[in-house]
Amino acid sequence: METIHSVAEVISNRDDLIQKVRHIGKTIAQPAAASVDSEARFPHEAIDALRQARLLSLYIPRQYGGDECSFSDLIAIAQTLSQYCASTAMIWAMHQIQVACLVHHEQNSPFFQQYLREIAERQLLLASATSEVGVGGDIRSSVAAVEQDGEGCRLFKKATTVSYGSYADGYLVTARRSPEAAPGDQVFVLLTRPTTQLEQTGTWNTFGMRGTCSPGFNITSTFPAEQVLSTSFADVAPLTMVPFSHLLWAACWQGIAIDAFSRARKFMQAKARQLRTTSLPGDGRLVEANSNLQLMRATLATAVQEYEDILRDPEHSAEKASDIGYSIRQNNVKTLASQLVIQVAQQALYICGMAGYKEDSPFSIGRHLRDAYSASLMISNDRLNTTNAALLLVHKEEE
Structure with a gap:
């Protein structure tokens, strides 16, 4: 990626981005948030505004029409947007995760x-x-498989959840490399909306995150072989899918905590x-909430720096x-952030x-608290703790 040499320019660019996001948050996302939550509906207004502001192609390199923003820029935007509507922020963050998989592995x-040009243009x-x-909730294992269909391929998958599936323009879908492949021998497949049939199954x-609209779907598609990513999912996951997910999600949860704390502080100020x-x-509770929020910020900042x-x-x-x-540290960031957002x-x-x-x-604080409780379920904390326990038995700490 092209390097921006001036630190002042980087700061200015990020400030401009955040101001744009705050404007969308205050004028569009926040006024609609209660309706999005109560009706469990897709946040059309906010996503349309993000589209019009060209905030869906931020991570795409300039040569393909994107803005080539840094990962820390994405973190700042997710944290900011989530202060106004966590469902909108989570949809935006999950979109950026898919974009990053293509940017990092398929250029x-x-x-x-x-x-990538089409994503940026449209x-x-x-x-x-x-x-x-x-x-059983293991995303590193698939039942579905890519099958040959003449000169192309076909795929059928029973997905338990597809966030904003009815409103997406494309899907990155995990599946076995072939019908003969082992469950863990997975590839990522890009399915475009015009060639994909979705049968909603749930x-x-x-309880919360109602605007993400994530029911189950049976997914059927026929597509050219070139839409199968050349990099195996086993390689995409540790470098891109997992860190982008854990850290962008943590930024969204931090935004929830920031707004909840802000409301509590304003309440105390009015009372005083x-x-x-x-x-x-x-x-005492305000001080404790502030300490937990500070811990969230510091933990995420350290993890973002390491990933960059x-x-x-x-x-x-x-x-x-x-x-x-x-891997242990990444999992810890996710589990800690998901616990602290509830506490705040x-x-x-x-x-x-x-x-x-x-x-x-x-x-x-009702919507904040209900949205926060989803955090420990998105890639279950119990599953991550079990994984970390096994890794700690074989990991040799540096002395």
Whole structure:
């Protein structure tokens, strides 16, 4: 990627981006957030605004019509957008994960070069289908397989969830390399909307993150072989899919925590002015929430820096991303962030009391808390902790 030499220019560019995102958040995403949540509907208004602002192609290199933003830029945007509508932020973040898989692994393919141009030109929205009936939640294993169909290929997959599947323009789908391949011998396949049939198999009436609209689908498609990524999913996952997911998700959860804390602090400030005092019963909870939020920020910042260092060393990036110690740290960032966002939101609820419990209050924390509870379920914390426990038995810490 082209290097921006001026630090001041980098800061200015990011500030401009964040201001653009804040404007969309304040004027479009936040006013619609209650409706998106209560009706469990796709946030059309916010996603359309992001399209019009060309914020779906930020990570795509300039040679394909994108903005070539850094990963830390994406983190800042996800954290900002989530302060206004977590569902919108999560949809945007999951789209960026799919884009990154193509940018990092398929720029040598003429087909994918052209598809990146199309994403940038048309501001296409990409989704993924990595979950599947019959694999017990293990995204590193597939029942579905790519099959030969004359000169092309075909695929049928029973996906347990496809976030915003009905509204996406394309899908990155995991499947076995062939019907004879082992469950873990997976490839990523790009399926375009015009050649893909979706049969919805469930509903999306959930506790939180209701606007992501993620029911199950039976996916059927016939497509050219060039739409199968040349890099195996086993190589895409550690370098791109996992770190992008864990860190962008953590940024979204941090945004939820920031807004919940902000509401609690404003509540305390209003109470202090009313009572003409600087000492209130919720002081300790506010301090604890602030400490947890600070821990979220520091943990994520360290992890983002480490990942960007890996991306800056392409000769050794695959090796570094597959390191056992790095895998443990990545999993820890995800599990810690998913726990802390709940703690911050809970403390904010306790501080605001009934004002936080009411859905129609300016201090309402209900949506924040319900969205936060999804965090530990997105790639289950129990599964990640089991994985980390096994890795810790074989990992040799540096002395």
